[in-house]
Amino acid sequence: MLTWLSLLFLALFALAAFLLGRGRALKAAGGASVRLHSLPNYYGAYAALWAGAPAALLLLLGAVFGGRIEEAVLQAERPAAIASLTPDRQDVFFSDARAIAAKESPSEVVYEGDLKTALDAKVEESRKVTATVRYSTIALAALVALIGALLALPRVGLEFRARNRVEGWINGLLIACSVAAVLTTLGIVLSLVWESWRFFQSVSPLSFLFGTEWSPQIAMRADQVASSGAFGAVPLFAGTFLIMLIAMLVAAPVGLYSAIYLSEYADRRVRSIVKPLLEVLAGVPTVVYGFFAALTVGPLFRAGFNAIGEGMAGGPLDGIAQYLMQVQNQMALVAGVVMGIMLIPFVSSLSDDIINAVPQSLRDGSYAMGATKSETVKKVILPAALPGIMAAMLLAVSRAVGETMIVTMAAGLQAKLTANPLDTVTTVTVQIVTLLTGDQEFDSPKTLSAFGLGLTLFVVTLALNIIALRIVQKYREQYD
Amino acid sequence: MTFTHPKAPALVQGHAMPTQNRDASVAAPVIHTAVPQGHGVVESRDFKIRARDVKVFYGEKQALFDVNLDIPAKSVTAFIGPSGCGKSTFLRCINRMNDTIPSARVQGSIEIDGADVNAKSVDPVVLRSRVGMVFQKPNPFPKTIFENVAYGPKIHGLATRKDELEAIVESSLKKAGLWNEVADRLHQPGTGLSGGQQQRLVIARAIAVSPEVILMDEPCSALDPIATAKIEELIDELRSQFCIVIVTHSMAQAARVSQKTAFFHLGKLVESGPTEEMFTNPRDSRTQDYITGRFG
DSSP states (O other), X not given: OHHXXXXXXXXXXXXXXXXXXXXXXXXXXXTOGGGSSSOXXXXXXXXXXXXXXXXXXXXXXXXXXXHHHHHHHHHHOOOHHHHTXXXXXXXXXXXXXXXXXXXXXXXXXXXXXXXXXXHHHHHHHHHHHHHHHHHHHHHHHHHHHHHHHHHHHHHOSTTOOHHHHHHHHHHHHHXXXXXXXXXXXXXXXXXXXXXXXXXXXXXXXXXXXXXXXXXXXXXXXXXXXXXXOEEOXXXXXXXXXXXXXXXXXXXXXXXXXXXXXXXXXXXXXXXXXXXXXXXXXXXXXXXXHHHHIIIIIHHHHHHHHHHHHHXXXXXXXXXXXXXXXXXXXXXXXXXXXXXXXXXXXXXXXXXXXXXXXXXXXXXXXXXXXXXXXXXXXXXXXXXXXXXXXXXXXXXXXXXHHHOOHHHHHHTOSOOOOOOOTTSOOOOHHHHHHHHHSSSOOTTSHHHHHHHHHHHHHHHHHHHHHHHHHHHHHHHOOOOO | OOOOXXXXXXXXXXXXXXXXXXXXXXXSOOOOTTSOOSSOSSOGGGEEEEEXXXXXXXXXXXXXXXXXXXXXXXXXXXXXXXXXXXXXXXXXXXXXXGGGSTTEEEEEEEEETTEETTSTXXXXXXXXXXXXXXXXXXXXXXXXXXXXXXXXHXXXXXXXXXXXXXXXXXXXXXXXXXXXXXXXXXXXXXXGSOHHHHHHHHHHHHHTTOOXXXXXXXXXXXXXXXXXXXXXXXXXXXXXXXXXXEEOSOHHHHHHHOSEEEEEETTEEEEEEEHHHHHHSOSSHHHHHHHTTSOO
């Protein structure tokens, strides 16, 4: 509340600085703003920025880190009564003290005797510290705002380059935003690496990367069956790859051909209907595809394979027939095909945009040479659009690799190392979900293995992207 | 980039013309007003292209009104006129490039060596292999120089062996006056050449399929004066082998390169005749006004 109020005051102060700066500039120019180096508003903005921005930053920092400072001050001194508690109880004690001071609800621990006295003392101390930190922050901010305004305003004059200065501030803001994005990513990667490091201390990286058995269950009791977990990630990556491959076999040709039809052959009326339809399809949530896969496509495929099996039974391929007859609903093929269908509008829409971006002059050039439509598409348009199409395909691949819902619902959870599309498989993402949902201990290898999987997946997709970029750069056919 | 014909919107005015049966227009008596008389550079029997009553519509708008024009073989014919006058539209009728614009409709007859290009039996793909075209902006394909020139011969199956193809590419580049500049980098991208070189590459690409007619739609408007001079020189050399039709905004260029000139205005062919005559003694006052720079 106090922070918001002081921010409001600061905004008013900045507004005042704006008006002063602008007025000063106009006065220096004798009312003829053309004599100024920059537009009058830039002088105002310059003064307002110096008056407002550093102080606002200070207030924000105070709001974010104020609590930390209070905590540190409060915990610096621990009377004997507190020191006798276990570290856990000490934490509870301090948080209670702060809660009571802030008039919030403390825990239900009852403090008596020495502890009660200590608590009261700490509550009192907490109130003081909080007030000190708050008011000193606000005082400091006010001082900074005042100094900023006093420094900025006298500089405003005819020759002062206010526009360049303000643009410098904006430049800084843009840099800060991009740095924030980069730092966040870096933070995620670092936490991934850190947790994986912890995981790899209990499971060797070699057995993780090259092990062919995945059963992350750790025994609760020593006498349990399968009492040791196995963390071989190969079946998961194989499953991910298998499903991605099936999905791309469906999505790449269908998506690309429909894009070619839409951009080169369809007349304007068809295009104006089909293209928005495709884009609507691209917006269907994946969980909808998931139950479509589990409830419709799965049983359909199973019925089909079972029927084929019955037809072949007793014949020369009886072994295969027997297998087909007992195929279940959940299989890699179903997940892959439905995921492919999900990716069709994605691939098609991206490729269509890319093909449309090929200049019309190239088409004209080709037609004027007596090329047919298909020759033009094959020899001029597709080669020119190839880098873009490759990029679209790789985006589709990364979506396929990252897709979780459809696989969870349609491909099963069993980690099998198989290339058989009729078998159940599981993927990296599905395993991460199953490992981290529900109550988990954060120091067992079972939970930590999710980070190992995440890191490996991250490295794999990163490598894919780098390779793709290289290919695109190498085979880029430039137009214009 | 979506395609809109640059000339289409300008042609708003225009009275509706009665639609004519194509066969009737072919049978109609030849109108001789457009044919050069007396001291012409060309004889009437050397005409390569004969256009009769050509009308073009873009949707509801008529862009070209009853054009009658004979274009001589083995010489350069220039189309001049202000922007939006229909000269490019007419040029694109000759190789049926207007087919690629969904709203365009062409009526009347255009004969090349006596055969109507709009006849049902004519495949535009075959027609365009006989009638090459060079565009305003150089549009080499994003392929190597070699592949650009080899494009036409390959799709039309003109070469069965690699050395034949190489020979065609070399001779085309030589004819286009580009061989000396690119002989050592045939396998580098054509898009890496300068604008003037690109335009000559595109001309080489067009002549690689040995067309009879080459249409050029303002081929020098995107080029600097030196590159323009080279292209004009090239056009003059190619005249001995091809029937060349060039659309140009520069009257000086028309005067320099062409033997015959046709002046278009507001979708109509105002006047045509030997270039020298057109520029020294135009019959129509509108032609006079245009070439003396009073409008356009």
